[in-house]
Amino acid sequence: MSWLIVLPLLIPLTTGILCLVLGSRSAQRVLGLVGALGLLAAALALLSQVNQRGIQAVQVGNWPAPFGITFAADHLSALMVLVSGVVAVVVALYALAEGDTPREQQGYYALSHLLLFGVNGAFLTGDLFNLYVWFEVLLLSSFVLMILGGSKAQLAGGVKYFAVSLLSSILFLVAVGLLYGATGALNMADLATRVGSLAPGLRDGLAMLFLGAFGLKAAVFPFFFWLPASYPAPPVIISALFAGLLTKVGVYALLRVFTLLFTQDTAFTHTVILWVAGLTLLLGVLLALAQGELRRLLSFQLVSHIGYMLMGLGILTPLGLTGSVFYALNHMIVIAALFLLAGLLERLQGTTVLVRMGGLYQSHPWLAVLFLLPAFSLAGLPPFSGFWAKFTLVAAGLQAGQYAIVAVALLVGLLTLLSMGLVFAEAFWKNPPRPLAGTPTPPGLGVPVALLALLALGLGLWAEPLLALSQRAAQELLEPSRYIEAVLGVSR
Amino acid sequence: METWMALLVGGLSAVGVYLMLRPHLIQFLIGFLVLGNAANLLIFTSGRLGSAFPPLVQPDGTVLAPYANPLPQALILTAIVIGFALAAFGIVLFFRAEQVLKTLNAEAMPERLEAAPAPSPVDEVREERA
Numbered sequence: 001m002s003w004l005i006v007l008p009l010l011i012p013l014t015t016g017i018l019c020l021v022l023g024s025r026s027a028q029r030v031l032g033l034v035g036a037l038g039l040l041a042a043a044l045a046l047l048s049q050v051n052q053r054g055i056q057a058v059q060v061g062n063w064p065a066p067f068g069i070t071f072a073a074d075h076l077s078a079l080m081v082l083v084s085g086v087v088a089v090v091v092a093l094y095a096l097a098e099g100d101t102p103r104e105q106q107g108y109y110a111l112s113h114l115l116l117f118g119v120n121g122a123f124l125t126g127d128l129f130n131l132y133v134w135f136e137v138l139l140l141s142s143f144v145l146m147i148l149g150g151s152k153a154q155l156a157g158g159v160k161y162f163a164v165s166l167l168s169s170i171l172f173l174v175a176v177g178l179l180y181g182a183t184g185a186l187n188m189a190d191l192a193t194r195v196g197s198l199a200p201g202l203r204d205g206l207a208m209l210f211l212g213a214f215g216l217k218a219a220v221f222p223f224f225f226w227l228p229a230s231y232p233a234p235p236v237i238i239s240a241l242f243a244g245l246l247t248k249v250g251v252y253a254l255l256r257v258f259t260l261l262f263t264q265d266t267a268f269t270h271t272v273i274l275w276v277a278g279l280t281l282l283l284g285v286l287l288a289l290a291q292g293e294l295r296r297l298l299s300f301q302l303v304s305h306i307g308y309m310l311m312g313l314g315i316l317t318p319l320g321l322t323g324s325v326f327y328a329l330n331h332m333i334v335i336a337a338l339f340l341l342a343g344l345l346e347r348l349q350g351t352t353v354l355v356r357m358g359g360l361y362q363s364h365p366w367l368a369v370l371f372l373l374p375a376f377s378l379a380g381l382p383p384f385s386g387f388w389a390k391f392t393l394v395a396a397g398l399q400a401g402q403y404a405i406v407a408v409a410l411l412v413g414l415l416t417l418l419s420m421g422l423v424f425a426e427a428f429w430k431n432p433p434r435p436l437a438g439t440p441t442p443p444g445l446g447v448p449v450a451l452l453a454l455l456a457l458g459l460g461l462w463a464e465p466l467l468a469l470s471q472r473a474a475q476e477l478l479e480p481s482r483y484i485e486a487v488l489g490v491s492r
Numbered sequence: 493m494e495t496w497m498a499l500l501v502g503g504l505s506a507v508g509v510y511l512m513l514r515p516h517l518i519q520f521l522i523g524f525l526v527l528g529n530a531a532n533l534l535i536f537t538s539g540r541l542g543s544a545f546p547p548l549v550q551p552d553g554t555v556l557a558p559y560a561n562p563l564p565q566a567l568i569l570t571a572i573v574i575g576f577a578l579a580a581f582g583i584v585l586f587f588r589a590e591q592v593l594k595t596l597n598a599e600a601m602p603e604r605l606e607a608a609p610a611p612s613p614v615d616e617v618r619e620e621r622a
Binding site for chain 1: 512517520524527528531535537538539563564567570571574577578581582585586588589592593601602604605
């Protein structure tokens with residue numbers, strides 16, 4: 001049944017509206033969790049359907065394909081929706097345990113579900129202009145979330161985030177408008193059949209506009225400086241959601257556009273992507289090493305690892321794209337775990353400035369284990385999920401003869417380990433320089449972090465199912481004809 | 493006509509980019525509005541200008557050519573509405589930022605935050621040696 005595609009949109013929308021209507025805090029708390037669980041269930045159902053019956057498409061309002069509004073779900077979309085459901089559930093659990101009453105009363109649950117509405121819309125839409133609208137939906141929710149509570153740091157970070165988002169929106173709008181002017185199509189499947197006949201110069205120029213617009217969202221080199229300036233500002237129940245979901249929407253859009261539309265001149269476009277990937281990887285991790293504050297450090301790590309996802313796209317082989325998809329899914333889980341953990345440490349120690357922290361290994365040994373699981377996964381040590389993701393990417397790079405990017409990827413893995421080791425030595429191992437004033441920690445904050453950390457371990461020990469799904473996603477990306485047939489064929 | 497529109501779009505873009513690069517947030521917002529209008533005009537131009545026919549199919553099935561493409565106009569309408577919402581939110585955000593941070597100068601904002609920038613591990617080592 002094709003309504004399964006719109007279910008991941010309807011559930012967060014309904015939840016968000018109900019949260020807005022119901023004023024009472026306890027009702028919102030229940031709804032926030034129930035909505036997230038419902039989204040997760042719907043995403044699982046959608047994935048199993050896509051897995052059984054191939055790419056699903058639905059034409060809203062029964063207008064035939066290139067004219068109406070299309071939603072389409074292939075393996076990539078379904079997997080992204082699924083993992084965003086996982087992140088939503090875990091962050092909702094953390095928010096429930098944290099009980100940040102003022103922000104809950106100001107509509108945290110409503111806004112976070114409207115954000116999920118926009119994110120899932122972007123993952124599932126089959127129309128380029130609709131993608132722009134979904135970006136705006138998620139941006140507006142994220143603007144309000146970013147400054148929810150209105151602290152000084154949040155407002156200063158929010159101004160930067162707002163400014164950069166406006167710029168990328170305009171770039172995206174111009175790119176969509178020019179592409180429509182050149183081809184007369186907006187439906188992505190329809191566009192895919194027409195872009196090939198454009199003049200090469202026009203095509204490459206448009207491709208670079210899209211790379212700029214989505215690169216700003218995904219925070220890749222040279223557009224990443226806004227992310228570490230704004231993501232550390234809001235509390236972790238917000239920044240973990242952002243870190244897990246928002247940049248991945250940009251990565252998803254890049255994966256979609258540069259496999260479906262702009263694949264005629266890969267010697268130029270995908271070489272540019274490889275350069276961007278390499279520079280993002282290197283600069284991100286080097287800047288992370290220079291940070292003295294945990295959340296800024298994690299933000300730079302987040303930026304750096306976006307490079308891995310672009311690396312597979314730049315290589316553009318089945319194995320490379322498998323690696324990209326798997327890496328994106330794994331990274332959503334791991335980075336959300338690390339951000340939530342940073343919030344937990346802030347509560348325990350009263351600070352996230354690394355030199356002022358310490359002694360956690362002695363006082364909370366189980367927390368040290370919880371930190372090491374996602375940290376090792378981020379660095380790509382076996383047997384964690386990050387290892388398989390990196391292994392796939394490196395193997396793909398070696399097969400394709402892209403030795404430079406492979407060397408960069410391996411070096412960055414090592415530097416990530418160094419950076420994570422530094423955090424461990426500072427926050428867990430050394431004795432705190434002066435007594436720490438933590439705030440009382442509500443029970444249950446460790447549970448969502450433990451869920452994500454065990455998921456990272458589980459996906460590493462039992463990587464085959466997700467790897468197989470990523471592989472099918474990569475195959476679909478490399479054969480646009482299947483996507484085109486599913487979207488355009490359904491109405492004929 | 494298209495040439496003039498192209499020049500106009502280019503000029504507006506230049507003005508918009510210049511204003512968005514200014515540190516003052518109100519100038520930034522005006523720059524965003526100007527640049528947004530440049531983008532809208534650009535899309536508008538792509539749908540054919542001048543005395544074109546309405547995009548209606550005659551009862552006998554003939555199409556009046558050249559017709560003005562209505563889709564870019566619909567796109568702009570959406571973009572204008574979204575731009576309006578963004579601008580409204582931006583004004584409130586900047587107003588609130590001015591109240592809390594006591595400045596509208598983006599470059600002065602980091603200094604108005606309570607917390608000093610975190611010392612990096614390298615600084616700590618220097619402090620210990622000193």
